[in-house]
Amino acid sequence: MESQERLMLPPGPQCRNKRDTLTKLVTEWLSEIGLGFSKDAVETIGKNFIAVLTNTLWYIDPYVDQLNERSCYVPKQFDRFFGLNDPRLRKKKLMPVESSKLLDHATNIDVQLELPFMQTERWKAVQELLTDMSTAIHKYVKYLENQRVKMKEIHGLDHPRRSPSEAEKLLLIHPNTVVKPTFKARYKPLVDLISSAPYNDPLCIDDFTSDDTLARRYYLQNITVSIPMKAYMYSYAYGNNLGTYHFIWKVDPCLDENETLNNQKSLMRLKLSWLICTYTLKRMNAGLHLA
Template identity: 30%
Template sequence: MLLVNTRISKGIRILHGWYIHPISCEMSIKDFFTKLVNKKLSSECNIAVTSSEKIERVELSETPTSIAIQVSINCNIIELTRNIGIHLHYRLKSDDTEATQVQSNGFTILMQNAHKFQLHLPTFPQSEKVNRKQKLRNDIVDWIHSHGSGWPTKLCADTQGKEFIVSLTETIWYIDMHDHKKLEERNYHIPKLFLEFFSRANPESYKQSRKPFDANELNLHCQALAPYVTLSWILRENFNWLRDVLDDFIIVISNYIIFLQHKRDITAKNHASEIPIRTIDQATTIKVYKKNIWITPIDKNKYYHLEQSLIDLLPWKPVDIEEYLLTDPM
């Protein structure tokens, strides 16, 4: 008995997978299809296809995966299977409804993929009057967006993303308020990627002077920022530009904290020491400068401007008195 391995599909749907059926007698490809779907060949197969379905084309191949040859539905099935191959694929004509459904499904897949790869940014409440710190925070959000980065979901952006933005803003603001140039002066170099966010804090606008760094306060900011370099969202490809630089920034801060702590320990040790840093003779020495017999008009005018500057100067503003110092005090 001759056999044929048959498959029936309609569009992208497989209605009848590869299944071997017997060829009972001489017949055409079309007649074989009619008998097959009417269960006259293999009654045990429940093929959900009616004989009214229109055959778009028929393909025959030597193996299920080899190149198929299109054949006419009027050809003799026995002759074809003997000469070409026993793998027979009926491709049925798709109706308009199915074509629309396929198109709709394709559009749905595209929308799902677009949603899948859509990145989200954290949102913050906005006020009409934005202060410098709020502007810094908003600029950091725009900065992340400009690098094509974001968080995979809106929820993630408004939780982990928002927490990261706030932590980074607070750290940068604290360093800037206490003068980030002090780090540079001591060879603790902030990564260039972050430099655009410094030199924005101006304590004088708050009627304050720049306070010295506090190792404990800076350490709190560092500890708040450090965990973000290992979170799953920053390990994504779209944050490759930030991950290592952020890690470098945290290391710089950490090293500066060690410097501040070491400096604080030395100061505490000196204060606790019973041995004075300066000898009694050094502490009680009085240096007598050249006797001032007469104030010249030039000096009088010169120091008058200094006197007026000190009178009018706000308490937190520094003043440079180097030009008023004597070049040779002796």
Template identity: 25%
Template sequence: MYFIVAVYKQNKLLLEDAITMEEDNSFEDLLIETLGYITEEKVTLKFFNTLTNHWAGIRDLNTKLIFCKNFEPCQLQFTLNTTESESLEDTRTNINPLERMMENSKRLHLPTKHLFVNRKDLMFNDLIDLLNQKSVGWIIGIHETIGNSFVNKLIDLLWYIDPHHEKIKARGCTIPDIFLTLPQYQINETYNQFYFTGHHKKEQISSEKLETLIKTIESCVSQPWASQNIWKNIIGDIFNLCHIMRKYISYLKNVNERMKFINESDEPVRNIFNNISIETRESLQIINKKYDTISLLLQTSDDYELHFLDNYLPESKKDRYEFINNMKLKVPFTLYRYYHGNYLGTLNFIWKIFDDPAERSKTFEAQAITLANDMIPKFFTRQMKKNIAEKVLLIVILYILIFIYLHINSYSKF
């Protein structure tokens, strides 16, 4: 908070200055900060009430400065009252002003909190409270320059990753606990709520921007103040955060390289023959009633006639899994399964085979497998689509040229 302080003694103005001090300090602390020493003289305090345009008294100097929150910048008037007996007393203990100034210069200060305009200001203020709890800070003079710069750069990094905590954790990257003790994380909330509630394009984490933010933080903590013992634990947690974020950057780069390889490939990503399973199951005379429909279907079908099994499966994934694993029918059959490897799940085909294993035909079996392979959806890469588009374009251009040539020749005959 900002204060305009005037100190009077015997109706004379001793000094007048503009002072900045945290709101959790008292008026007595403000007086000591202004004078540079502790006074034992009786002190009268008044502040200017902007609502009434009059000076009003404050009786208790231990009152917190937050009292003046609504009058910022607050105008204060301290008056030192010395009696004749006090002025003649030679035994009074005085504080050496130089020593007091030396003590004040060693006191640790933190950057001034922001006015709460947005939730990034809230994160800034909460981080200041966290640093205060850890009893760290800067000497007066640099706390609003070097200190403020460091806190803002750390906030930039924390704000950038704020909406993505769950995603980062899912990739095996755990954010240090000290940063998760911020109040909003303790109630399972995020600071950047606009990311989820706003109607705008959701920005994904960029490895380039994340690396830039990390380097900015690392340049700050390489300064001399960061080597002080009071900062040892905090700086260790910050380096740990940077290490975790670089681990996540490595993951992002690997994913991007993999996607680039896939998009530039001239072949489908998934090879059919590496993602199918073929199983032969023998017949069973007594079966579960839930398999009667499929059993009857195969009994009335030709040998090696292909059927799409998914049409007869339960809706629940768990029920499907148990249904297929325990499936026994009154005829021997081959079960063909293709694994998509994503949300599309598994495709299942089935066909009846000969009862006698000696009579079973590998040729018919191969034909059924080929037919099933042809029914598997094919997903083309970007490069494959690009190749097809280029070929189509060449054909179109060729037809246009032929049309122009024939059109010109038809006119030349006349």
């Protein structure tokens, strides 16, 4: 029989920031469900447990949707703790999730799950929740590692021996003020996206083409007479049966045409290189090889 000793929780911190608020919420949650620690353990095991859980929830908060999208579901019972760590509210950019940090947090949770107090009947429900959360994080870490390996394979692919002029093509598209109604309807989704995008922001045309190769070729051929703004279309033959990529971006119509033509490749090379790697990874995952 479990001891009837009075259970205690560490005092919640003064809420000087949102992380303190999260610690307080975790402590209050444990109190609500009738959990705590003995007097001898509250300042050691108790404080450490709350810190581990708080740190894990804080780190995964901005990435919960990403985990869910990959079927790495964090238990719904933890939803009450999410929303506090949003970098956008602090006018900061959300950095990519780091698999090493995720693994550290999952490992810390695993250590807590092995502690004797977690094996008691009183803690069984929390044990199950933490087990599910740890499993979800480990699963996502494995997914990230697989993606890293695939990206490494992409960079390691042997490129065909061809000159740059054979591998890529940059085409200036002049604005078309009169577009056939059938073309206008067909290209409307692409045109709308180009119109709303900033200058020099490349978009992948392949996202709008059909899986049918004939329809795809027809779509690509008629872009030049269907775009109502000044733009560049860039084609890059990746080789290794991974097909050709097509990107398009609008440019400032007031820019000098010759200067723009001479500078576009150098200005866009880094951005396009990243996009090509990203879309290559997508094609490898989907098993697509487009011409």
